[in-house]
Amino acid sequence: MEKHARIQEESIAKRPAGSLPRIGVIGAGRAGLSLAAALARAGWPLAGVANRNADSTKEAAFLLECPPAKDGAELAGRAEALIIGTPDDAVESVAGGLAESGVVGPAHTLLHLSGAHGPETLAAASRKGAAVGCLHPLRSFPRRDPGIRLAGTFFSLQGDDRALSLGRWMVESVEGTVLEFPAGSGAAERALYHAGAVAASNFTVCMLNLAADLWAAAGLKGQAADEALLELAGGTLENIPRVGFRGALTGPFARGDLDTIRRHLAALDDLRVSTSAPEDQGAGPAGCSSPAGSSGPGGTSRFTGSSGSTGSASETPGYLRSNRLARLYACLAWLALGVAMERGREPGRLAPITAPATGSSLSTAETPASPPNPPVAAGALAPEKAAAVMEVLFAVLGEGEEQAFKSGDETPMGKGSSS
Ligand SMILES: NC(=O)c1ccc[n+]([C@@H]2O[C@H](COP(=O)([O-])OP(=O)(O)OC[C@H]3O[C@@H](n4cnc5c(N)ncnc54)[C@H](OP(=O)(O)O)[C@@H]3O)[C@@H](O)[C@H]2O)c1
Numbered sequence: 466m467e468k469h470a471r472i473q474e475e476s477i478a479k480r481p482a483g484s485l486p487r488i489g490v491i492g493a494g495r496a497g498l499s500l501a502a503a504l505a506r507a508g509w510p511l512a513g514v515a516n517r518n519a520d521s522t523k524e525a526a527f528l529l530e531c532p533p534a535k536d537g538a539e540l541a542g543r544a545e546a547l548i549i550g551t552p553d554d555a556v557e558s559v560a561g562g563l564a565e566s567g568v569v570g571p572a573h574t575l576l577h578l579s580g581a582h583g584p585e586t587l588a589a590a591s592r593k594g595a596a597v598g599c600l601h602p603l604r605s606f607p608r609r610d611p612g613i614r615l616a617g618t619f620f621s622l623q624g625d626d627r628a629l630s631l632g633r634w635m636v637e638s639v640e641g642t643v644l645e646f647p648a649g650s651g652a653a654e655r656a657l658y659h660a661g662a663v664a665a666s667n668f669t670v671c672m673l674n675l676a677a678d679l680w681a682a683a684g685l686k687g688q689a690a691d692e693a694l695l696e697l698a699g700g701t702l703e704n705i706p707r708v709g710f711r712g713a714l715t716g717p718f719a720r721g722d723l724d725t726i727r728r729h730l731a732a733l734d735d736l737r738v739s740t741s742a743p744e745d746q747g748a749g750p751a752g753c754s755s756p757a758g759s760s761g762p763g764g765t766s767r768f769t770g771s772s773g774s775t776g777s778a779s780e781t782p783g784y785l786r787s788n789r790l791a792r793l794y795a796c797l798a799w800l801a802l803g804v805a806m807e808r809g810r811e812p813g814r815l816a817p818i819t820a821p822a823t824g825s826s827l828s829t830a831e832t833p834a835s836p837p838n839p840p841v842a843a844g845a846l847a848p849e850k851a852a853a854v855m856e857v858l859f860a861v862l863g864e865g866e867e868q869a870f871k872s873g874d875e876t877p878m879g880k881g882s883s884s
Pocket of ligand 1: 491495550555578580581
């Protein structure tokens with residue numbers, strides 16, 4: 466936190482006394498429009514916006530209360546700071562086009578919003594003398610929302626000095642925090658970073674949709690069901706700052722309740738068999754023909770539109786009719802076993818998970834000398850129970866993974882490690 470505060474002080478010190486740079490937005494979609502609106506509210510002048518389609522450009526210009534532009538080249542003539550909010554795959558060609566047409570140069574700073582790509586994606590503009598960087602908001606923008614508040618949002622930022630300076634300034638303006646990459650981070654680290662962001666945000670959505678679909682298959686649906694799931698998930702998220710990611714694991718895997726896990730797997734298998742359409746059975750990727758099974762109209766669930774089917778083939782989402790769900794159970798077992806093995810490293814001295822003293826860093830702390838923090842229920846799974854959990858799962862997953870595990874090539878603690 467200290468570091469972030471220092472960065473912000475530096476950026477305040479570098480702030481020119483005169484006017485703010487004018488911003489042009491190339492690709493004002495969900496992220497670009499929401500960020501531009503937040504910057505405009507913070508006082509940044511918007512020179513204009515250019516999307517791919519004219520109608521979309523007009524709508525964005527209306528929402529942002531700024532002039533539309535024919536294209537990025539026109540915007541470059543009006544703005545010093547260009548935010549590229551196109552889909553990831555278009556960023557390089559947009560920057561390449563600007564560079565080729567000779568409209569960007571040393572007076573410009575280009576920032577793209579992609580989490581997956583680094584500043585090198587804007588190399589063509591950099592060669593023309595423009596400053597380049599990437600400013601990735603760690604926030605999910607489900608729609609173009611000019612009213613969204615970004616206070617508290619983390620932004621990863623990479624780029625050359627001028628781009629870093631501008632990015633820090635923007636982040637500060639919207640009351641966000643810069644998340645720094647370690648020195649020497651390259652494309653591989655960037656991709657892992659983005660995969661992690663996808664896991665935190667998109668997998669959360671995926672898991673809650675799965676939960677809603679399972680409940681719908683059990684006949685539990687509608688507002689009360691949705692609220693119950695959100696309350697459960699919200700409570701779990703609230704636990705994490707106090708007990709750590711791994712310490713927040715509860716449930717049958719953390720307890721080693723094998724019979725419960727077997728019941729789940731059997732019920733999933735029953736659902737698969739009882740709802741498989743004839744063409745799903747036999748060879749091939751069974752049951753994966755309908756990825757959007759829960760999104761049909763007319764349902765009573767507030768969020769999923771799910772119909773509360775109790776198992777008809779036409780209404781049960783295709784992925785519930787495959788056996789892939791067992792793999793999610795394997796991930797859970799892997800986590801539970803990893804937690805158990807960590808604890809097992811210090812027999813008789815299971816570390817309580819303590820609340821971090823300051824900040825939001827999460828850790829599994831050593832047992833404190835004095836005063837002792839009270840241990841919280843951290844889901845410690847006895848190693849022998851965890852191994853039994855894995856046995857159940859090997860039966861589902863097949864021989865390859867069982868062999869890898871038993872040979873010690875793969876363990877929940879990492880390749881070849883042991884407790
Ligand atoms: N959405 C999020 O939650 C989120 C969060 C963090 C970062 N990001 C990043 O933000 C970027 C945009 O994502 P998004 O979800 O906002 O996408 P989006 O809603 O699909 O918006 C993309 C925008 O780019 C425009 N566009 C596409 N190709 C273009 C081109 N060649 N020239 C000019 N404009 C072009 C589109 O114009 P039309 O409207 O005319 O099609 C659209 O307005 C991505 O790099 C993404 O990784 C997104």
